[in-house]
Amino acid sequence: MYKMSVTVSPEDPLQNNFNRTETLQQLNNRYAEALLPLTVTFGFFTVFGIVGNLIIILVFSLSRDYKRNNFKVFVLTLGVIDIITCFTLIPAEMIKQRSYFAFGDEVSCKVKCFFNVFVSTASCLSLLVISVDRYRKVVQPFKKQLTPRLAVQILLIVGFVFPLFLAVPGTIMCGIKRENMTNIYGGFTEINLCETEDKYRDSIWRKIYKIVLIILLIGISCCYVVLYVFVMKEAIKQIKAISLLRKSSLYEVTYSSDVYDPNAINLDAVNTKRLLDIYRENTEEKDAFQKQSVTFENNSPSPKNTNRKKVSKQLSSKSLRSETPIIRTTRFPTKTLVWFVLTIVFIITYLTHLILALKVSEIVNMSPSEFSWFSFFFRIYFFNHMINPIVYAIFVKKFRESCRTLIPTLKARVRDICICQK
Known part of the structure; x- marks a missing residue:
C-alpha cells in the first residue's frame, strides 16, 4: 500500500x-x-x-x-x-x-x-x-x-x-x-x-x-x-378674488386715497365669499356716494365741491378698510x-x-x-x-x-x- x-x-x-x-x-x-x-x-x-x-x-x-x-x-x-x-x-x-x-x-x-x-x-x-x-x-x-x-x-x-x-x-x-x-x-x-x-x-x-x-x-x-x-x-380662490378687486373701479378710488393702504392687506385673514360680498356692497356704496357728489356739485361752489369729492373717496375707503381684511399682494x-x-x-x-x-x-x-x-x-x-x-x-x-x-x-x-x- x-x-x-x-x-x-x-x-x-x-x-x-x-x-x-x-x-x-x-x-x-x-x-x-x-x-x-x-x-x-x-x-x-x-x-x-x-x-x-x-x-x-x-x-x-x-x-x-x-x-x-x-x-x-x-x-x-x-x-x-x-x-x-x-x-x-x-x-x-x-x-x-x-x-x-x-x-x-x-x-x-x-x-x-x-x-x-x-x-x-x-x-x-x-x-x-x-x-x-x-x-x-x-x-x-x-x-x-x-x-x-x-x-x-x-x-x-x-x-x-x-x-x-x-x-x-x-x-x-x-x-x-x-x-x-x-x-x-x-x-x-x-x-x-x-x-x-x-x-x-x-x-x-x-x-x-x-x-x-x-x-x-x-x-x-x-x-x-x-x-x-x-x-x-x-x-388660489382668494388670489383670484383679490385680482378682481384690483381691476375694479373701486380699487382705483381707494388706491388714490390717502386713507387706504393697498399694500397692508393680510391674505391669511381673507375669506373668498366674504371678500366678494364686501366688494359688491362697497361698489353699491361707492355708486351712492358718487350720486351724492354729483348732486352736491350742482348746488355748491367749486372749492367745496372738491372737498366733497375727497370726503366721498375717503368714506368709501374707510368703509372698505373697516369691512375688508387687508390684502398684501396677489402672490401666494x-x-x-x-x-x-x-x-x-x-x-x-x-x-x-x-x-x-x-x-x-x-x-x-x-x-x-x-x-x-x-x-x-x-x-x-x-x-x-x-x-x-x-x-x-x-x-x-x-x-x-x-x-x-x-x-x-x-x-x-x-x-x-x-x-x-x-
Whole structure:
C-alpha cells in the first residue's frame, strides 16, 4: 500500500483565505473608510444646522420686526428642535459610522435611539400644529383662531412632552445586538450593532410600538396633504378674488386715497365669499356716494365741491378698510408657502427613512459601497433639520434684512445690558 500525500503550496490563494480570518476591527475599518465621505457630509450638516438655527433663534428673539405671533412661535419651536438634533443626533450618527459594526457602548446606543425617536416625532407633531393653524387662518378665517399663548402651550405638550414619552419604549428596547456577518474572505465575523436587542426582537410590545410609530408618521403625513390641499385651493380662490378687486373701479378710488393702504392687506385673514360680498356692497356704496357728489356739485361752489369729492373717496375707503381684511399682494401667501415647503421636505425624507427601515436586516449582506449609499438615504431626514435657514432666506424678505442687522442688534443689546448693570 502506498500512502498518497497532497502538498499545498503556501501561495495557494484558496488555502490562504481558508486559513485567514478578518477581525472585527478590520471589518469595521473597511466599512468606516467607505462611510468617510458621508461622515464628512453629516459634519457639514451639523455645522450649518447649528449656525443657521442659532441665527434663526437670535433673529426672531431679538429683532423688533417680529412681534409675538404664531409665525414667530412656530419658527422658534422648529429652531429649537433642529438645533437639538444638530447638537446631539447628527454627531452621534457620525460617531456611530466610525464604529458601526463594532459598537460596544450600550449607554451611548440607548441615548442615540432616544433622540432618533424624539426629534422625528417632535418635528412631525409640531408641523401638524402648524398645518392646522394654516388651515384655520386661510380656510376658516372667521372662526376662533389659535393665539400665540395657546400655540406655545399646545407645542410644549404635543411637540416636546408627548415625544419624550413616545421615545422611552424605543430607548428601553434598544441595545447591542450581536450577529454574524460575512467577511472579505468568505467566512463569518461576529459584529456588534446598535439596534433592538435580541430579547425584544420577537416581543409583541416591539411590534405594537413599531405599528404605532408607522401609523403616526403615515397618518399625520396624510393629514398634512389633506389640510394643505384645502389651503391651496382656498388661497388660489382668494388670489383670484383679490385680482378682481384690483381691476375694479373701486380699487382705483381707494388706491388714490390717502386713507387706504393697498399694500397692508393680510391674505391669511381673507375669506373668498366674504371678500366678494364686501366688494359688491362697497361698489353699491361707492355708486351712492358718487350720486351724492354729483348732486352736491350742482348746488355748491367749486372749492367745496372738491372737498366733497375727497370726503366721498375717503368714506368709501374707510368703509372698505373697516369691512375688508387687508390684502398684501396677489402672490401666494408667504407664510403658507414656507410651511408647505418644510412639510413636503419632512414627508419625503422621513418616508424614505421609513421605507429603508424595512431593509435594515439586509445590511450584513451589503458591500461597503452599497452600505454607504444605503446609509445616506436612510439618514436623509437629517437634511430636514438644516434646511430651515435656507427656506426662510429664500421666501422671507424681512428675515434676510434682519440677518444683515443681527450683529449691530446684538451689540446694542449687550451695551444696554452693561449700562443697566452699572
